[in-house]
Amino acid sequence: xxxETGGGLIQPGGSLRLSCAASGFTVSANSMSWVRQAxxxxxxxVSIIYSGGNTHYADSVKGRFTISRDNSKNTLxxxxxxxxxxxxxxxxxxxxxxxxxxxxxxxxxxxxxxxSS
Amino acid sequence: EIVLTQSPATLSLSPGERATLSCRASxxxxxxxxxxxxxxxxxxxxxxxxxxxxxTGIPARFSGSGSGTDFTLTISSLEPEDFAVxxxxxxxxxxxxxGQGTKLEIK
Numbered sequence: 175x176x177x178e179t180g181g182g183l184i185q186p187g188g189s190l191r192l193s194c195a196a197s198g199f200t201v202s203a204n205s206m207s208w209v210r211q212a213x214x215x216x217x218x219x220v221s222i223i224y225s226g227g228n229t230h231y232a233d234s235v236k237g238r239f240t241i242s243r244d245n246s247k248n249t250l251x252x253x254x255x256x257x258x259x260x261x262x263x264x265x266x267x268x269x270x271x272x273x274x275x276x277x278x279x280x281x282x283x284x285x286x287x288x289x290s291s
Numbered sequence: 292e293i294v295l296t297q298s299p300a301t302l303s304l305s306p307g308e309r310a311t312l313s314c315r316a317s318x319x320x321x322x323x324x325x326x327x328x329x330x331x332x333x334x335x336x337x338x339x340x341x342x343x344x345x346x347t348g349i350p351a352r353f354s355g356s357g358s359g360t361d362f363t364l365t366i367s368s369l370e371p372e373d374f375a376v377x378x379x380x381x382x383x384x385x386x387x388x389x390g391q392g393t394k395l396e397i398k
């Protein structure tokens with residue numbers, strides 16, 4: 175199970191950290207991703223962290239967002255800086271499916287981030 | 292960036308009918324394509340990965356086919372719970388990309 179927290183209303187230029195608490199499996203043993211969905215829109219992959227620690231980012235967030243994990247808390251994070259209106263979305267965390275990085279399942283329920291003044 | 296184009300945007304069918312959804316990639320993704328189902332207010336769920344493999348617990352009425360640039364998701368006989376939005380996604384190259392979705396609605 176995956177439970178995201180940390181969303182909310184934030185002003186443009188602000189920062190926010192999302193958390194994704196995992197249960198039933200070890201976050202560090204899997205690749206984990208963040209995927210977002212703007213209101214009424216489709217899905218956009220944001221970032222991935224592999225079990226080995228390597229990371230990748232979408233160009234739209236590169237340099238502003240940082241994915242990380244805390245093994246002791248079995249939790250995934252997304253640090254979001256310099257937020258823009260276009261970052262407004264529901265943010266989902268997801269685990270790789272059957273140890274295959276790039277396929278996403280299961281997903282958390284999502285947390286809404288609204289960037290607005 | 293690989294662009295995935297799904298068609299049709301909306302598909303109106305009745306329960307019991309066969310649904311055929313298409314996903315076309317702007318360049319070859321080999322067999323590195325997945326399909327997800329999303330119902331209103333819910334997170335997506337993986338249905339098919341590697342173009343044709345059903346994920347655990349997915350009913351046999353869902354099947355995927357294709358390779359290279361052209362892919363199809365087929366639902367052999369629609370159940371009421373199948374009406375949802377379906378997305379394709381590739382993991383062949385960076386960034387991972389999704390199609391814009393096909394909404395399957397009840398006719």
